[in-house]
Amino acid sequence: MSGQVLSISGLTITTPNGVDLVRDTHFEVGAHELVIIIGPSGSGKTSIINTLCGLIDERDGEWKIAGRLSYGEREIDLSTSRSDMCGLVFQGNALFDDLSAGENVKIAADHAGEGARGFDATPIMSLLSDIRPEQPIASCSGGQKQRIAIARTLIAGHPILILDEPNSGLDIISSRRLAGIIKDICVQRGTPVLIAAHHVDDLLPLADRVLMLDTRARTVRPVAPDMASIERAMRGLDSEGESALAAAETGATAPQADAWQGLARRGRPGRWFARYFAEYFWVLCASPFMLAYLGLGGAILGFVSIWFGFNYHAFGGYLKSILHDETLAGIGFVQTTISVPLIASILVVARNSAVICADLGNRTLSAQLPAMRNLAIPGLRYLVVSILVANTLSLALLTVAALATASWSALQTWQVFFPDQPPEFWQENYFRRLIEAGPALYAQLGWVSAKIVLSSVLGSGAAILIGLRPKLSVVSINNAIAKAIVIGVSLTLLSHAFFAIMQFWR
Numbered sequence: 001m002s003g004q005v006l007s008i009s010g011l012t013i014t015t016p017n018g019v020d021l022v023r024d025t026h027f028e029v030g031a032h033e034l035v036i037i038i039g040p041s042g043s044g045k046t047s048i049i050n051t052l053c054g055l056i057d058e059r060d061g062e063w064k065i066a067g068r069l070s071y072g073e074r075e076i077d078l079s080t081s082r083s084d085m086c087g088l089v090f091q092g093n094a095l096f097d098d099l100s101a102g103e104n105v106k107i108a109a110d111h112a113g114e115g116a117r118g119f120d121a122t123p124i125m126s127l128l129s130d131i132r133p134e135q136p137i138a139s140c141s142g143g144q145k146q147r148i149a150i151a152r153t154l155i156a157g158h159p160i161l162i163l164d165e166p167n168s169g170l171d172i173i174s175s176r177r178l179a180g181i182i183k184d185i186c187v188q189r190g191t192p193v194l195i196a197a198h199h200v201d202d203l204l205p206l207a208d209r210v211l212m213l214d215t216r217a218r219t220v221r222p223v224a225p226d227m228a229s230i231e232r233a234m235r236g237l238d239s240e241g242e243s244a245l246a247a248a249e250t251g252a253t254a255p256q257a258d259a260w261q262g263l264a265r266r267g268r269p270g271r272w273f274a275r276y277f278a279e280y281f282w283v284l285c286a287s288p289f290m291l292a293y294l295g296l297g298g299a300i301l302g303f304v305s306i307w308f309g310f311n312y313h314a315f316g317g318y319l320k321s322i323l324h325d326e327t328l329a330g331i332g333f334v335q336t337t338i339s340v341p342l343i344a345s346i347l348v349v350a351r352n353s354a355v356i357c358a359d360l361g362n363r364t365l366s367a368q369l370p371a372m373r374n375l376a377i378p379g380l381r382y383l384v385v386s387i388l389v390a391n392t393l394s395l396a397l398l399t400v401a402a403l404a405t406a407s408w409s410a411l412q413t414w415q416v417f418f419p420d421q422p423p424e425f426w427q428e429n430y431f432r433r434l435i436e437a438g439p440a441l442y443a444q445l446g447w448v449s450a451k452i453v454l455s456s457v458l459g460s461g462a463a464i465l466i467g468l469r470p471k472l473s474v475v476s477i478n479n480a481i482a483k484a485i486v487i488g489v490s491l492t493l494l495s496h497a498f499f500a501i502m503q504f505w506r
């Protein structure tokens, strides 16, 4: 493959907001060449890299891409096809946190392409000499993670190598060593290497050329590979990030400055509890998806109880003719005080345990809770109280919704059996035991409320405790979610069984 040139022509990238990052841009990276691309913060370096690596994510919005990438015999139309020729070291590392340090490299080696065959990996592996292969990713320092990410991509053996800010977490010695290793690889393999970087001092001695993303001309142009020329070229360029920094330096007003000044003023901290409560109430209860879920559960239960209660009972014939009012009263009582509250609790606790555990697990993994503590935000209190209250309200309201649809579908099913009976007859008998109970009505509702509150508090409490336990990876969050569902539903079954026994214990 030696001697092949990476050539980009006619590259235009338009963000989903309609901003052209580059227009009709051309550049090349030769075989054995190490080229650095620089540009102000937010100018589009990562977007160019993602385009070259086929990683523009259309789920973020509709990007418009035009241009061609050619390398050797292959040519790719970037407007219609995703490029698969460039290996990328991601800015945020993107390590697999459920695998150990060694496994992160091994998995790349085991899936390496032809380009990796017969290549001496010793210099790459020497990048990792201070890391134990069995070390979990979570226990590696920022610089160590970065070196693992670099080694992993180098091992994979793509014909073209692209690095996004590879030296941002490294000390100066590691950074120089890294630059030397990358250069060696570039020369040995004949690989074109493109590096996007802000801190170029350590990389410059080994760079063949420097390209600059010119935010005024919306193109990529060459700059002499020395710090003085780079600084001169960068000065005078405009971008959102640059103009904000320049404004801060000179005391001038940047476009969004007023909005940010308003945010910096101290307000009432209590509104953040309301903010978190509203967020959890919506996700745990009020979303249309939840209402439809519980409505459907109630409707199916209403139909099943009446249909099978009348059709498949041992005294089915009698029930239909002379005993149907008593049967209806019995089914109505069991449905309103036992079965619908139980099914609603199981459905809500199972679903909401997963949501709560995933939410807190992600906050734990991404260190949001220590960040809140560090900012003197009573995060745990906001989150835990909001979750407990929102989940209990959610279960109460959704049980009422399920009871409404269960009663409605019970009435529809009953009318299939007894089309001549007026709905008033159904209403009188279906709710008779509940109403007959007189003051005990309140006792029955009290039992139902007790089941709901206990199921909710135990279910969401278990999900909170499981979600807040230390998490090392996304896989550990998944396992925690499964555990929270099983424990939450088991506690719900036990709560309902306990109160059902108490309810009829006379």
Ligand SMILES: Nc1ncnc2c1ncn2[C@@H]1O[C@H](COP(=O)(O)OP(=O)(O)OP(=O)(O)O)[C@@H](O)[C@H]1O
Pocket (backbone or CB within 6 Å): 015, 016, 017, 021, 039, 040, 041, 042, 043, 044, 045, 046, 047, 048, 060, 061, 240, 241
């Ligand atoms: N999904 C998106 N939707 C809309 N605009 C986006 C999206 N992703 C990025 N942008 C915008 O595209 C521009 C370029 O972003 P990009 O991340 O490519 O810049 P960059 O030069 O790599 O920045 P930095 O050096 O700060 O990492 C920015 O203004 C950014 O706000």
